[in-house]
Amino acid sequence: MPHLRFFFEAGVTHTPLWPAAPDPDGPYGSPCELDRLPIGAGTRTELERLCRWYQSSIDWDYPPGPSPWPQEEWRLFRRQADAAFAALCQELGDGWRIEMTHTVWTG
Numbered sequence: 751m752p753h754l755r756f757f758f759e760a761g762v763t764h765t766p767l768w769p770a771a772p773d774p775d776g777p778y779g780s781p782c783e784l785d786r787l788p789i790g791a792g793t794r795t796e797l798e799r800l801c802r803w804y805q806s807s808i809d810w811d812y813p814p815g816p817s818p819w820p821q822e823e824w825r826l827f828r829r830q831a832d833a834a835f836a837a838l839c840q841e842l843g844d845g846w847r848i849e850m851t852h853t854v855w856t857g
Contacts, residue, residue, distance in 0.1 A: 753847040754782060756835055758804040760813060766801055766831075770849070789841045796834050803827065 753770035759781075767782035778786045784794040804827065807819045817824070839848050 751847055756848055756850045760808050763802050764798055793837055793841055800831055
């Protein structure tokens with residue numbers, strides 16, 4: 751059963767998906783290449799959009815410092831990321847295990 755982790759990473763603008771066990775020679779890449787997954791163009795576009803948006807949550811002049819985002823933007827981002835995660839899990843269907851920081855989904 752493919753097992754992926756879902757999280758956003760500083761500097762990664764194309765995917766929030768990573769293999770549970772890092773394997774650059776694996777079937778999906780490390781980080782995962784969205785076009786290798788059995789998901790539609792709309793889901794890929796939304797995941798990429800969220801990755802790009804996440805980058806603006808980082809103060810690139812001082813990355814370990816506080817985020818420039820107000821709480822309201824964090825809440826909006828989290829709602830949209832949760833919705834994208836749910837859509838991804840539904841689209842992948844049975845036979846996949848996808849983990850989010852506080853959520854584990856097995857279909």
